[in-house]
Amino acid sequence: MFVNLTRKSLLALFLSSMVFVAIAEDAKDEKKEDEKEKETLTEVLDKKDAFKGFVDIYRDKEDGSGLVVFDESQLNKPFLYFVSTVDGAVAAGTFRGQFRGSRLIEFRRNYDRIEVVSKTPRFYFDPEKAISRAAEANISEAILLSTKIEHEEDGKIAISLGELFANEDLHKVSQTPSDDPKVEKRRFKPGKLSEDKTSISEIKNFPENTHVVVRYVYENSDPKVDGGNEVSDSRYTTLQIQHAFIKAPENDFQPRRDDPRIGYFSQQFDDLTSDQTANYRDVINRWDLQKKNPGAELSDPVQPIVWWIENTTPVEWRDTIKNATLAWNTSFEKAGISNAIEVKIQADDADWSSDDVRYNVLRWTSSPRPPFGGYGPSIAHPLTGQIIGSDIMLEYSFMKGRWIAGEMFTDGYASLNDGLQGDERMNCSLGHALNLGMMFGQYAGMADGMGKIEEEKLLRQSMAYLILHEVGHTLGLNHNMMASQLHGHDEAHDASVTQGILAGSVMDYPSVNYAPVGREQGDFYTEKPGPYDDWAILYGYSEALADPTAEEKRLSTILSRSAEPQLAFGNDADDMRAVGRHVDPRINIFDMSGEAVDYAQDRFELIKHMAGKLKEKTLVDGRSHNDLTVGVNVLFGEFARQASVVSRYIGGVYVNRAFVGQAGYTQPLTPVPEAEQQNAMDTLSAFVFAPDAIDEMAPLFAYIQRQRRGFSGWGRDESPRLHDMLLGAQKNVLDHVMHPNVLIRLTDTTLYGNTFTAEKMLANLTDSMFKADIKGDVNSYRRNLQVEYVERLIAMSGLEDKSKYDNFAQASSMYQLGRVADMVNKSRGDQATKIHKAFLKDRIERAFYKG
Numbered sequence: 001m002f003v004n005l006t007r008k009s010l011l012a013l014f015l016s017s018m019v020f021v022a023i024a025e026d027a028k029d030e031k032k033e034d035e036k037e038k039e040t041l042t043e044v045l046d047k048k049d050a051f052k053g054f055v056d057i058y059r060d061k062e063d064g065s066g067l068v069v070f071d072e073s074q075l076n077k078p079f080l081y082f083v084s085t086v087d088g089a090v091a092a093g094t095f096r097g098q099f100r101g102s103r104l105i106e107f108r109r110n111y112d113r114i115e116v117v118s119k120t121p122r123f124y125f126d127p128e129k130a131i132s133r134a135a136e137a138n139i140s141e142a143i144l145l146s147t148k149i150e151h152e153e154d155g156k157i158a159i160s161l162g163e164l165f166a167n168e169d170l171h172k173v174s175q176t177p178s179d180d181p182k183v184e185k186r187r188f189k190p191g192k193l194s195e196d197k198t199s200i201s202e203i204k205n206f207p208e209n210t211h212v213v214v215r216y217v218y219e220n221s222d223p224k225v226d227g228g229n230e231v232s233d234s235r236y237t238t239l240q241i242q243h244a245f246i247k248a249p250e251n252d253f254q255p256r257r258d259d260p261r262i263g264y265f266s267q268q269f270d271d272l273t274s275d276q277t278a279n280y281r282d283v284i285n286r287w288d289l290q291k292k293n294p295g296a297e298l299s300d301p302v303q304p305i306v307w308w309i310e311n312t313t314p315v316e317w318r319d320t321i322k323n324a325t326l327a328w329n330t331s332f333e334k335a336g337i338s339n340a341i342e343v344k345i346q347a348d349d350a351d352w353s354s355d356d357v358r359y360n361v362l363r364w365t366s367s368p369r370p371p372f373g374g375y376g377p378s379i380a381h382p383l384t385g386q387i388i389g390s391d392i393m394l395e396y397s398f399m400k401g402r403w404i405a406g407e408m409f410t411d412g413y414a415s416l417n418d419g420l421q422g423d424e425r426m427n428c429s430l431g432h433a434l435n436l437g438m439m440f441g442q443y444a445g446m447a448d449g450m451g452k453i454e455e456e457k458l459l460r461q462s463m464a465y466l467i468l469h470e471v472g473h474t475l476g477l478n479h480n481m482m483a484s485q486l487h488g489h490d491e492a493h494d495a496s497v498t499q500g501i502l503a504g505s506v507m508d509y510p511s512v513n514y515a516p517v518g519r520e521q522g523d524f525y526t527e528k529p530g531p532y533d534d535w536a537i538l539y540g541y542s543e544a545l546a547d548p549t550a551e552e553k554r555l556s557t558i559l560s561r562s563a564e565p566q567l568a569f570g571n572d573a574d575d576m577r578a579v580g581r582h583v584d585p586r587i588n589i590f591d592m593s594g595e596a597v598d599y600a601q602d603r604f605e606l607i608k609h610m611a612g613k614l615k616e617k618t619l620v621d622g623r624s625h626n627d628l629t630v631g632v633n634v635l636f637g638e639f640a641r642q643a644s645v646v647s648r649y650i651g652g653v654y655v656n657r658a659f660v661g662q663a664g665y666t667q668p669l670t671p672v673p674e675a676e677q678q679n680a681m682d683t684l685s686a687f688v689f690a691p692d693a694i695d696e697m698a699p700l701f702a703y704i705q706r707q708r709r710g711f712s713g714w715g716r717d718e719s720p721r722l723h724d725m726l727l728g729a730q731k732n733v734l735d736h737v738m739h740p741n742v743l744i745r746l747t748d749t750t751l752y753g754n755t756f757t758a759e760k761m762l763a764n765l766t767d768s769m770f771k772a773d774i775k776g777d778v779n780s781y782r783r784n785l786q787v788e789y790v791e792r793l794i795a796m797s798g799l800e801d802k803s804k805y806d807n808f809a810q811a812s813s814m815y816q817l818g819r820v821a822d823m824v825n826k827s828r829g830d831q832a833t834k835i836h837k838a839f840l841k842d843r844i845e846r847a848f849y850k851g
């Protein structure tokens with residue numbers, strides 16, 4: 001009653017004229033409540049629909065009100081609580097199948113109420129140590145909500161379904177505002193939760209898990225930003241969120257410790273009784289795969305991991321999906337477990353649901369604006385890391401070879417890694433990355449007249465890679481963005497060397513391995529787990545020894561191999577996709593081979609070659625220019641991605657996480673050798689900044705035209721923004737190589753071996769911006785780039801505004817401005833060039849004058 005009164009009173013405050021009505025209604029409610037209490041629980045439940053399972057739920061046939069009925073034995077026991085999105089809106093920050101979080105919760109009785117308590121499992125106290133007696137100090141458990149017991153009878157306790165779920169007490173659904181005011185301004189805001197409109201939309205009950213889907217309705221009378229096509233009316237946003245209570249397993253599962261040299265998802269604990277500086281007691285997420293014959297060298301598991309291919313899966317894809325899933329068994333065999341994974345196909349008339357936690361299902365979805373092409377969340381026990389169940393959602397549009405990245409590059413430069421930003425810890429945007437690679441492969445194939453067999457191989461290997469990768473996540477593995485370094489640049493294209501393994505791991509986002517001009521096509525994508533994957537599975541799943549000391553020694557021996565090149569590892573937390581972030585250029589997405597810069601050179605040549613063929617291959621009688629337009633975007637997107645890959649080697653530092661004394665140990669930080677940094681700089685100079693960088697694309701410009709549709713003009717006029725397009729990619733490179741972090745790193749690293757100094761780097765940049773055409777006409781792309789560069793030097797110098805750069809960079813940039821002023825001093829070239837040079841000269845003078 002208290003809760004009701006409070007809510008109603010709040011409403012009354014806003015609607016002062018309605019106060020009396022509200023109070024009157026409360027009185028009515030109270031009367032009804034009294035009547036209800038006369039009925040026994042059995043009588044009440046008899047009138048309701050029963051959903052029996054792990055936790056029984058009953059719902060009234062008429063008003064939809066419901067009761068959650070616990071058995072007394074279920075109180076004070078940990079439940080796994082797992083939240084995911086059934087249907088969302090990408091603009092509102094959540095999408096179908098998204099994992100939203102998990103906790104360990106307990107339902108506890110406090111007199112006539114039930115409290116839902118979340119116990120933070122973050123901290124560990126060694127029970128052997130006296131200090132553990134203070135374990136409760138300063139660590140509070142959260143009481144998520146407290147609700148009145150509605151009925152009680154024979155060890156059954158009933159609470160209100162609505163009180164438990166139709167609010168944000170258990171789980172906060174609304175998006176947390178961004179710290180970045182610019183992001184916040186652009187963000188669609190669904191508004192406040194309307195508790196009146198929020199309701200329970202579905203109850204699904206199984207022996208070991210109970211799901212309640214809540215339809216949350218948010219209201220914003222005046223949204224400033226539109227919610228996109230999938231929100232019918234931006235004032236009212238509906239999000240379907242699933243709350244799942246899952247039975248905590250009761251078994252002898254042995255947690256396995258995490259280690260920085262290997263990439264598992266983990267549950268983190270701080271050992272507050274430890275005297276180590278790294279007082280971590282994290283455990284990895286893994287399945288309970290115990291050998292049927294303990295001690296045997298190779299044994300089947302007591303319980304294999306069973307994957308079901310959903311009956312919605314296109315029949316022609318089922319074998320590829322099955323084989324890719326089973327391919328993981330070779331890794332498990334090397335770890336002593338045979339037939340670890342089984343794959344079954346869901347019968348067309350199956351009467352079980354993929355929501356039943358006992359079934360792990362490869363599912364399909366098709367969303368209007370797919371955020372990801374496939375991802376595999378798994379449910380893990382927050383204390384032990386034991387994986388209890390998992391589903392993989394595959395995005396159908398990924399396989400349709402349709403352009404799914406948001407903006408067209410030609411409309412102005414879109415985000416380089418469109419759709420690849422955001423919190424990646426539990427989500428995976430590989431599908432998106434693969435879609436970009438597949439599109440590139442298809443257009444390259446079109447340009448080259450690729451045969452049907454090759455085309456099928458591209459599709460098959462893309463799908464196999466997606467499945468291998470997503471299943472890898474469900475086994476507990478996180479990304480390994482360093483894995484594509486496995487082969488040399490030349491070997492990567494040689495199928496007799498790669499034999500289906502292009503990378504150390506399937507957990508990377510590699511570039512599609514399309515053959516350079518004039519070479520035979522090798523593997524497009526990896527189709528088997530790589531050496532890193534075998535090693536990671538060995539670490540995570542090999543049989544433990546009973547003696548803890550011997551077990552620790554066994555694990556340490558496995559880990560001590562980490563410096564072997566084929567076991568290289570680095571995940572998203574360290575990758576260099578974003579400008580200015582992180583240091584090791586080998587940990588990156590869209591790169592390929594251990595000589596990624598040389599690899600990119602071949603790719604730039606291939607792009608030129610493809611551009612030369614695009615018109616002939618895409619302009620078909622009776623059709624619009626849409627294919628050509630998408631083709632230019634595909635080529636240009638790849639151009640920009642490879643430029644980004646190359647740029648990261650400048651100012652880079654190779655990181656080694658080997659522990660002291662292990663085989664292959666080196667100092668952890670080694671600056672990228674000067675020759676490699678210079679190679680990267682020369683590559684950018686030749687292919688990205690050069691006056692002829694996109695000459696081969698120029699004949700296509702007059703043909704870039706999207707197929708008209710109704711009145712949607714994509715918000716812009718029809719002339720492609722060609723200068724913006726190239727400058728956008730160039731700016732992305734400059735954003736990195738001229739980033740304050742990179743500049744200071746170039747100087748910092750001189751203290752431990754770097755010889756490609758900040759001074760050299762900027763001198764190189766000035767040369768590549770100006771030297772090639774200083775004596776003749778400077779074309780419009782170059783003029784655009786040169787102005788951009790000079791503006792950045794001025795910003796770096798601090799001549800006009802306070803500089804964000806270190807002292808060394810400021811001095812160097814001023815020196816480079818002087819060089820540029822000298823170079824543009826001679827008035828040569830055509831009229832536009834003369835005007836441009838006079839402008840630059842004047843611009844630099846004004847900056848110095850002001851300074």
Ligand SMILES: [Zn+2]
Nearest residue numbers: 428429430469
């Ligand atoms: Zn992934």
